[in-house]
Amino acid sequence: ILNVEQSPQSLHVQEGDSTNFTCSFPSSNFYALHWYRWETAKSPEALFVMTLNGDEKKKGRISATLNTKEGYSYLYIKGSQPEDSATYLCAFPNRDDKIIFGKGTRLHILP
Amino acid sequence: DSGVTQTPKHLITATGQRVTLRCSPRSGDLSVYWYQQSLDQGLQFLIQYYNGEERAKGNILERFSAQQFPDLHSELNLSSLELGDSALYFCASSTLTSGGIVAQYFGPGTRLLVL
Numbered sequence: 207i208l209n210v211e212q213s214p215q216s217l218h219v220q221e222g223d224s225t226n227f228t229c230s231f232p233s234s235n236f237y238a239l240h241w242y243r244w245e246t247a248k249s250p251e252a253l254f255v256m257t258l259n260g261d262e263k264k265k266g267r268i269s270a271t272l273n274t275k276e277g278y279s280y281l282y283i284k285g286s287q288p289e290d291s292a293t294y295l296c297a298f299p300n301r302d303d304k305i306i307f308g309k310g311t312r313l314h315i316l317p
Numbered sequence: 318d319s320g321v322t323q324t325p326k327h328l329i330t331a332t333g334q335r336v337t338l339r340c341s342p343r344s345g346d347l348s349v350y351w352y353q354q355s356l357d358q359g360l361q362f363l364i365q366y367y368n369g370e371e372r373a374k375g376n377i378l379e380r381f382s383a384q385q386f387p388d389l390h391s392e393l394n395l396s397s398l399e400l401g402d403s404a405l406y407f408c409a410s411s412t413l414t415s416g417g418i419v420a421q422y423f424g425p426g427t428r429l430l431v432l
Contacts, residue, residue, distance in 0.1 A: 238418050249319065249407060250360070252420030295360065303373035305350070309359040 210298045212308035219286045220316050226282040227311040229296030233277030240297040241270055241281055244310065250295060253281075283313070291315045320344065321424035323408050329430045335396040338427045342389055342410030348372070349391040350411075350421060351383055355404040366391055398431045405429075 211230045219225045231239060238257045242250040254263040259274040267284045283290055293310040300306075320343035330336055342349050351363040353376075362375035366385035377383075380398075385391040395402060405428050409421035 240420060242423075249423035249425050250409075251319070252422070255418065255420050257418060297360075303365055304375050305362045307352075307360040307362070 210296060210306045210308040212294075212296060212311050214311060215309070216312045216314070218314045218316055219283075221286055221288060223286055224282065224284045225286060225313070226280050227294065227313075229279045229281070229308055231277050231279070231296070231298045233275060235300065236274040236277075237301050238299055239272060239279050240299070241279070242295040242297065244293040244295055246292070253294075281311075286313075286315045288315050288317060319422040319424065321346075321408060321410050321422050323406075323424035323427050325427060326425065327428050327430075329432065330398060331432055332398055332400060334398050334431075335394065336398065336429065338393040338395070338406055338408075338429075340391045340393070340408030340410075340424055342391070342408075343422050346410035346412050346422070347389065348411045349385055349389070350409045351377075351391070351393050352407040352409065353404045354407065354426075355401070360407065363393070395429070400431050403429055403431045 213228050240255050241253040243253050244250040254270045256272040261272040263270050270281045272279045293312045295307055295310045297305050297307045322341045324339045347368045350365045352360045354360050363377040364383050365373040369385050380396050383393045405426045407426045408424045411419050411421045
């Protein structure tokens with residue numbers, strides 16, 4: 207059984223502070239890793255698709271790194287803003303096209 | 318707006334009934350995925366179709382079935398509904414046959430309540 211774990215489950219961060227959270231996944235037979243942002247009352251929105259060990263991707267103040275050998279990815283948010291409040295999901299697709307989502311990290315930005 | 322549409326937005330029905338959820342993918346996307354999100358659960362992958370053919374199957378119950386039509390829209394049929402089937406059902410689409418290396422675009426979801 208493949209497990210995708212995200213930690214922490216929930217995070218409260220002061221506006222302006224930077225933060226990061228983790229997605230752990232099986233390191234064998236790695237294919238790709240996805241990050242999604244899911245705002246309340248909306249649908250998940252793709253942030254990054256990562257495929258190579260050592261990959262680092264950036265979108266504005268949000269960036270992600272990937273370590274396929276040890277099976278983890280970090281998502282970083284620099285200078286958190288209220289609009290960053292959301293649940294951040296990672297997803298682990300395998301070569302059989304079955305996709306496993308983590309339960310997410312719920313980020314709350316405090317004004 | 319992701320370009321993926323789902324109808325209806327909300328559905329309330331009774332146990333034992335059957336419902337059909339509909340999804341239209343983004344223009345040009347050939348793959349459609351269905352997910353279920355229940356209370357306190359993450360997104361559970363149900364099934365994927367690519368250009369009309371079933372491509373991958375996840376945790377989909379035998380009471381559930383899906384299909385993708387020639388115009389690429391997809392329907393998820395849920396029958397003999399139980400209280401535990403109450404959930405948010407998402408459809409997503411992507412361009413490629415293999416969902417791994419490209420992002421998926423999610424529809425707004427259908428919230429199903431079984432009473």
